[in-house]
Amino acid sequence: MLRDASPASDACWRRWCADLLRADRLGPGELADWWTVISRFDPVLGRYAARPVPVPEGAVVVAGSGKEQFKTFNVSTAAAILAAATGTPVIKGISRSVSAVSGAADILDVLGIRPVSCPAAIPQTLQRHGIAFVAYPIFCPRYAARYDGVFDTLNPASFFMPVAAMCVRASGFVLGLAHRDVTLAAAALRRIRPDLAAGAVASTELSPGEMVDEYGDGGAARLARVAGGMITTGTRQGIAPTDGWRRAIAHRPTHDGNAALVTESLAPGGETPATRLVELNAALVLTASATGLDIDDAVDRVGHARRSGRAMRLLTALTNLR
Template sequence: MVNPSLECGSWPVDPPVAPPLLPEQARWFTATLRSKGESADDAWRTWAARLVKRDQVNTELLRSIWEAVVGFDETLARFVEAPVPVPPGTVSVSGSGKETLKTFNVSTAAALMAAAAGVSVVKGTSASVSAVSGSDDVLAEIGVPVLHDPALVTESVLRTGIAFVSYGSFCPRYAARYDGCFRALNPMSFLMPAASLLVSADAFLHGLAHDDVGTAAHGIHAARPDIARGRVGTTLLGPGLRVDELAPVSRTTYADLHWGHVKVTQRVLGGSIGPWRRAVAHRASHRANAAVLLESLRPDATTVLADFVDVNAAAVVSLARPEITEDDALTLVHEARRRGGPARILHSLRETTPRKESR
C-alpha cells in the first residue's frame, strides 16, 4: 500500500525569463561538440557544472542546447522532421540518471508494468555510466533485446506493447560525443533523454535527479512541441540523497505538462527511509540487479519493491489515459500485476527476433 500524502501542494510554473545562449556562447557550445580530447571534455564539464551549481539552467538555455545538437547531428535532425510512428496513446519513458541514491532499474520495471496494464511504451536505454547497471545491462541479463535501429520500434510496440531502444540510435553523433564525458548531472540531463526519443508519442515521463522539474518540462516542450502531455518527476530522500523517479516515500516533486502549460506538485509522504533505501538500492552486479527487477514484477513481490514500481507505472498509465484518475491508473497496474502481465510481456519480448538492424 502506498503511503498517504501528509502534505500536498500544486502551483503553475511559467517558463523562467532568461536570454538564450549569446552568439559567442552558442558558437563555443557547437565547437565543443565538434572537438575531441580531454581538454575539450574538461571545458564542457566545467561549463555544465557551473550552470547546475548556480541554478542557471533555464528554458532558453535548453532550447539553445537542443538547436545546437540538432544542427550537429544529422540523424537526429532527420528524426525531428519525421519521428518514428507509434500507436496513439504511446508514452515515452526516460531518465536523467546521475542520482545520488542508485536504485535497481525502477523505470525499466515500471515501463514493463505499464505495458502489462495495456499502455504502449517506448523506453530509452543505455549502458551504465554512474551506477552499477544501466538498462542495457539488466535487459541483457534477462534476455530482452534492445533495439539499435529506430525503424524497428513500431513493430516491437505493435507486437509486444513495448520497445526498448537505445537513446544513441536516434542521435549517434551526439551520443558518441556525450557518452562517457559526464558522471554528474548536467544541463543536457534535463532535456536530451526525453527529447531525443523521437517517436510520435502522445506523452512522456522523464525522471530527473534535480528539483527543477518545471524548467525541464518547459525545456522538453520547447524541443518537442509535438508531444501533448508529459511529467517530469524527482524525489528528495534527505540531504544530498535523491532518485530520478517518483518514490512512495519522502518528498516527491513533479511537473505536469499539458500543451505548454506546466503545473508543479509536491507531495511529502510518510514512511521510514532506512529500510526502504536498503530494499531499493542497486546491487553489486548486473545479475543481482536483474534479479531484483524480475522480483519487483512478480504478483507476490515485497511491498517496498511493488509500491516503487507501481507508482511509476501508474504515472505512465495516467499519461496515456488522461480521462482516468491516478487512483484508477494504479488500480489497473495492480490488476496487471495480479494477472502476471509483466511475465507475459517478457516472454513475448524474448520470443521476438528483430529483423536485422542497420547500424
C-alpha cells in the same frame, strides 16, 4: 566543445556545465538553444527531430536522467514493462551504466531482451509486444559518441535529452530527473518537443540533496505535469525512508542482482517497497497516455496487472524472443 573530443575539451565541458547548474543560469530558452546546437551537430538527430517516427496512439516515451545521489535498482525499466502490461504502448530509452551499477541496457542483456535495431522497427515492435526498448544512439549516433563517457553527474542536457532524443510521435512522456527543478525540465520539453502533448517530470529527494530520478513513496516527491499547454507542479511528502526501505530498493552490486530485482518487482504476490515504487512509476506512464486516468486509478490498474500475472507474462514473452 562538441567538435573537440580532447581530454582538455572534456574537462572544460564538465566545468562549464557544473558552473551553469550551480549558478542557476538555465531557463527553458537556454535549454532549447542547447537542443538546437545538438541537433545541428548530429544530422541524423536533426532529420528525425524534423520528422519523428509515427507510433500507435497513446504511446508514451519513458526515460531517466540517471546520475542519482542514491542509487536505486532499475525502477524505470520495470515500470515500463508493467505499464505496457496494461495495454499502454511504451517506448523506453536505454543506455549502459554511467554512474550506477547497471543501466537499462545491462539489465536487458541479462534478461535476454533485445532492443530495436533501428527507428523504423519501433512501430512494428509496439504493435507486436506493446513495448520497444530503444538505445539512444540509434537516433543521435554522432552526439552519443561524443557525449558517452564525459559526464558521470547531472548536466544541462539531462533536463531534456533523454526524452527529446527519442524522436517518435508519441502522445506523452515520463522523465525521471535527479534534480529538484522538475518545472524547468517540463518547460524545456514543452518548447523542444511540442508534439508531446502530455507528460510528467518526476524526482524524489530522500534527504536534503539526496535525489533519485523516480517518483517515490519515500521522501519529498516532486512532479511537474504538462497538459493542454500548461504546466502544473506539486510536491508530495511520503514516508520517512528507513534503512530497511533503502536496502529494499537500492541497486545491487551486479547486473544479475539488479535484473533479478526487476523480475521480482513484477511478480504476482504481496506488496514490497520495490513493487510499490515500480507501480507508482508505471502509473505515471498511464496518466501520460491518452487514457484520461488520474494517478489513483492508474495505480489500481497497474497493481492489478502485476497481481494478475500479466506483467510476468509480458516479461516472459519478451525474454523468449532472444
